[in-house]
Amino acid sequence: MEQKQRPIGRPRQDEKAKPTKEIILDVATRLFLEHGYKIVSMDDVAQACGVTKATIYYHYSTKADLFTDSMVKMMIRIRKQMNHLLSSDRPLKERLHTFSCVFLQATIDIDLKSFFKEANTSLSTEQIQEIKDAEEQMYTVIEEALNEAILKGEIPNVNPKFAAHAFVAMLTIGNYKDAQNHPLFPIEKMADQIIEFYWNGLGKG
Amino acid sequence: MEQKQRPIGRPRQDEKAKPTKEIILDVATRLFLEHGYKIVSMDDVAQACGVTKATIYYHYSTKADLFTDSMVKMMIRIRKQMNHLLSSDRPLKERLHTFSCVFLQATIDIDLKSFFKEANTSLSTEQIQEIKDAEEQMYTVIEEALNEAILKGEIPNVNPKFAAHAFVAMLTIGNYKDAQNHPLFPIEKMADQIIEFYWNGLGKG
Amino acid sequence: MEQKQRPIGRPRQDEKAKPTKEIILDVATRLFLEHGYKIVSMDDVAQACGVTKATIYYHYSTKADLFTDSMVKMMIRIRKQMNHLLSSDRPLKERLHTFSCVFLQATIDIDLKSFFKEANTSLSTEQIQEIKDAEEQMYTVIEEALNEAILKGEIPNVNPKFAAHAFVAMLTIGNYKDAQNHPLFPIEKMADQIIEFYWNGLGKG
Amino acid sequence: MEQKQRPIGRPRQDEKAKPTKEIILDVATRLFLEHGYKIVSMDDVAQACGVTKATIYYHYSTKADLFTDSMVKMMIRIRKQMNHLLSSDRPLKERLHTFSCVFLQATIDIDLKSFFKEANTSLSTEQIQEIKDAEEQMYTVIEEALNEAILKGEIPNVNPKFAAHAFVAMLTIGNYKDAQNHPLFPIEKMADQIIEFYWNGLGKG
DNA sequence: CATGAATGAGCATTCATTCAT
DNA sequence: GATGAATGAATGCTCATTCAT
DSSP: OOOOSOOSSSOOSSTTSOOHHHHHHHHHHHHHHHHOTTTSOHHHHHHHHTSOHHHHHHHOSSHHHHHHHHHHHHHHHHHHHHHHHHOSSSOHHHHHHHHHHHHHHSOOOOOOHHHHHHHHHHSOHHHHHHHHHHHHHHHHHHHHHHHHHHHHTSSOOOOHHHHHHHHHHHHHGGGOBOTTSOBSSOHHHHHHHHHHHHHIIIIIO | OOOOSSOOOSOOSSTTSOOHHHHHHHHHHHHHHHHOTTTSOHHHHHHHHTSOHHHHHHHOSSHHHHHHHHHHHHHHHHHHHHHHHHOSSSOHHHHHHHHHHHHHHSOOOOOOHHHHHHHHHHSOHHHHHHHHHHHHHHHHHHHHHHHHHHHTTSSOOOOHHHHHHHHHHHHHGGGOBOTTSOBSSOHHHHHHHHHHHHHIIIIIO | OOOOSOOSSSOOSSTTSOOHHHHHHHHHHHHHHHHOTTTSOHHHHHHHHTSOHHHHHHHOSSHHHHHHHHHHHHHHHHHHHHHHHHOSSSOHHHHHHHHHHHHHHSOOOOOOHHHHHHHHHHSOHHHHHHHHHHHHHHHHHHHHHHHHHHHHTSSOOOOHHHHHHHHHHHHHGGGOBOTTSOBSSOHHHHHHHHHHHHHIIIIIO | OOOOSSOOOSOOSSTTSOOHHHHHHHHHHHHHHHHOTTTSOHHHHHHHHTSOHHHHHHHOSSHHHHHHHHHHHHHHHHHHHHHHHHOSSSOHHHHHHHHHHHHHHSOOOOOOHHHHHHHHHHSOHHHHHHHHHHHHHHHHHHHHHHHHHHHTTSSOOOOHHHHHHHHHHHHHGGGOBOTTSOBSSOHHHHHHHHHHHHHIIIIIO
C-alpha cells in the first residue's frame, strides 16, 4: 500500500499537520466533554484551535452541528474501542475488568445523560436523535458481549439491555470526588470493586 | 415600654400565599434540574415565577447564589426524605425497594455529577464546596443504613461508601430513555430489577 | 438659652444622635465629593448611613434633590468658613495664606466644574441654577475681600471677579498628584508657593 | 513562492472612509470629555457612531479600555499640539498667549482631575497609571519650555513643575460660566488677562 | 480555505423609584 | 418616620451567526 509520491490534487502544505476540520473536532470534543455544551463558546473553540471563529463556521454550519458531530464521532470511537477490548477469548469477567481500567483512566465521561439536559433546548430533534442513536449503538456492543456470555453459560440469563446499562452506571462511580475532592479509591482498586460488585449483581456471586 | 428594634415594613399582603422567596427557590430548583445551570436564565426564572428579574435579585444577589441555594436546599430535602424512607424496622431490602420506587417516580436527578461540569466555571469555590458538602451528607444517610445492616448481619461486610454510591448509580439507570425515547422498563419493573441486581451485587445473591 | 427640660412634642428618642436627615446629608455630601454624582448610588448612601433606601426617599424625593441639597449646603458652609477666615484686620496676603492652608488640608474640592459635567444630564435646570447660585455666592465672598483690599490700596486695581477665580484655580494645584501619586509639595510649602505666585500675579511682586 | 502569513479577511469596503475603530475613538473621546466616564454608556457611544454596541466591543474589549485609550490618545494629541505651539523663536510670553487662545477656543478640558474621581472606582490600576503617565508627559512639555526660558533669562528661576501646573490651572478659568451661564470674559480678553496674571505670577510683573 | 468586521438577541446585574404597611 | 418588597429601564458585556473579501 505504497504512496510515497505526491498524491494528485492540491497537496497539504504542511505535511505534518492534521487537517483543520479534524483539529476543530478534536478540540471541540474535549471542550464540550470537559465543560458542557452551553458553557463552551465558539470563540473558546476557535481560540483553542488557533483559528478564527469564521473558520469554524466554514467547516461546521452551526454550534449544534459541531456539537452533534463531536458527540457522535466520540461515541463511534468509544464503540470501536469497546469492540476491541471486549472481543477476545478470555473470560468475560476479565474482559470487563480490562475495559473498566481503560475507561476509568480516560477521564472521558461515557455518560451522556448530563448532556441531554442542555441539549434538549438547543439541538434539533434530528440532532438529538443522531446522538441518541450513536449512544444506543455503543450500548449494543456491551449487550452483545453479555448475550454471548449468556449463551456460553458464563453468566446467568439476565436482561442484557439492563445489564449493559448497569455496567456503564457502575463505571460512573469512578468519577466521583468527595467534598475534599478525593476519589473513593485509586483507579485499580476501583476497577476491582466495580467488577466484583457487578459480577455479583449479575448473579454469579 | 418595649421598643421594637425596627419597624416591620411591608408584610405579606396575601396571608395565604407562599412567600415570594420560596416560590423563586422552588421554580429555580425545578428549572435548574431540568435544563442545567447555564441554560436557565434569570429571565426564565423570573417569568416562570411571575415576577420581574429585579425581584429575584432582591432575594438572591447572584445567579450563582440562587443556584447554590437551590441545590443545597434540594439535597437537604432529599436527605430528609431518605432518612424517613430508610428508617424503619423492615428488612433493608424492602426499604431500599420502597426508596427506589419513590425516586424513580420523582423525575428528580439525584446525580449532581452533571452539574459540577458547568458549575466549576461559574461558581465560587465556596459555593461548590457548599453543594458538595450537602451531597456528601446525602450519601452519608445511605451509608448509615448500610452500616447498620452490616452490624445486624443483614448484608456482608462491604465498603459502605462504595455501596452507597453504587446504589445511587444504579438508580440513575431508571432515567435512561432509548433512541425511541422509551424507558428500559416501566417504573415498578425497573425498581425490581435494580434492587435485585443491587442486592446480588452486595453479595447476597 | 437654657433648655434642659424636655422640650414640647415628640422628643428625640436618642438624645445624642443627629437627626436622620442630617446624617443622610452629611454622608451623601462626603460620598458625592469623593466619587461623583453618577457613581454614588442611593444604595451606597443608604448603607453608609445605616438606614434603608426607602428612608432616604422619605427625606429626599429624588437622588438629584439629595445631590443638589448636598452641594448647596456645602457651598454655604464653605462660604461661611471663608467669611470667617477672610474677615480680620490682618493684611490680605496673610489672610489668603491662612485660607490656603485650611483648604489644602481639607481634601474637599471647592471646584465644582467637574460636577457640572455629570450634573448637566441628570439635574433639572432649576437644580443646576441653585447650585450655580450657591457657587457664585461663594466666589463673591472672595471678591469682596479683594475689593476691600483694592480700596485700601493693598493691591492694584485688578478685576476682582477674575482675581477671585484665579485664586480658586491656583488652590486646585494643591490636589494634583503625579504619576507616582505624590503631591508637588508638602502642604505648607504648597501654600507658600501658591500665595507667592498669586500675590505676584495680582501685580504686587 | 511567497506565503502570506494569514489571509486578509474583509478589508475596507469604502476606501475613503475613516476606519470604524477611529470613529469610535473620536466619538468616545468627545462624549467622555463632555459628560464624564460613568454617564456615557456604551449604547450612547454606539448610537453616536452609527454602529452597534457589539461592534464597539469588537474593537475595545471593555468600557474602561475604550476610556483609557480615549484619554491617553487625547493627551498625546494635546502634547503634540503643545509642542508645536510652544516651540518657536518668539518670546515665551507670546507663545504662551497663542497657546492660551488656541486652548480656550477648543472646549477641551485639559484638566483630568475630575476624571480621576470617577476613574478610581472603575478603572484598573494599570489603566489609571497609563492615563496619569500620559498626563504627566503633557505637563513635561510645558516644563521644558519654561526651563528653557529660565536658562535664557526670560523668566526668573521659578520651580518649573509648579509653574507648569499653575499655567494649566489658570487656563481652566476660561471654562467658567457664571450663574447666568456667561463666561467671565470673551475669549481674547480672557487670554490677555490670564497671560498678564500668569506673567506677573512668574515674577516678571 | 480562511479571514476581519459587524450584528441582533440575549444575559447577569444595577439602580432610581414606588408603595403598602 | 421608617421599612421590606417590588419593579421598569438601563448597563456592561457575550455569543452565535453572517458576510464580503
